Amino acid sequence: MRAAATVGRALAAAAVARAALAARAEEPLAYYSDYYSFVGADARGRVAFALDTNRGQDGRAFQAEHFVVLHDERRGWIDVRGNGAYPNPNGALDTIPDSPDFAFSGSPENGVTITGPTNGIALEVAPLPRILERRQPGGRYWLGAASATLRWDGRAIRGRVIFEYLHRDGWNRLTRKYPGQWRDFHGLYLAVEGGGDFYFHRQDPADTEPLTGTVVAFALVDGATQVLSEVAIEVPRRAQGPGFYRWPEAWRGSFRAGAGRGDFALELSERKVIANWVIGGFAMGIVKGEVRIGGVRRAVYGLGELIL
8 A cells, every 4th residue: 555655656746747847848948149259459459358148038037147258468357347147127038138237229230339337348339240140940140240449448449349149949058957068169259450350160060059050150351251161170289177178279270262262370378267167168268360361361369269
């Protein structure tokens, strides 16, 4: 009798658990991200600034989060306020809710102004054309680049912004865990000497996100924008991290740009470790090097995002 009762209770508990999982699976689940990566220079040197603004929905709950870094070529990494989660009481998803540290006006298509009074920062971004866009049911990913001005520390620093947008339904990294997602992800957001942009990301093919793809690259040089094809990327040098992984420290590769070919050689000059998970880590870095497009070699400089 007792054994039968125990089995009955176990079966009932399992049924309740299955019902709870089924109910949760039917609840709204979504994730939105706008990523602004700025590189510019003035008489006092080069400055890099990145702000990732994430929103999510999980059932009836809404989330918001900032990730922000600032680097001055002469002073190094600058401490900034605003990293982490903040309230999203109105359930903003398509637009970015203001936080105590950053406020947003405009839109990527028409131009954006981001003000951060607690950090003395204002970023003004020109309208962002779509360089690459991918859509699928319940998801959208696009990349853009435009001129921008960062006002900080009494300076008006003119430069460029590379913008990355992602929307996915049925997925929300702010509330749920996805082991292996974006494993060995290298995203490089670089300004090209003389004006322009060079971007690529690559990641482990086994953990590729369908919208963002395994390898994506584009270049904007001399006013001409090209999505690059036949991109081959090598990581010739790595350094041991504080666990069972190795940080990338250099990249080289080749690509096709229209009817011609190009290549690049890049290296990590500084690294700021954000998180360590023993089997992986997250860091931002300053990347320098050269890219050859149209037979001309040009210096590049900017930010690298590394998720291992």
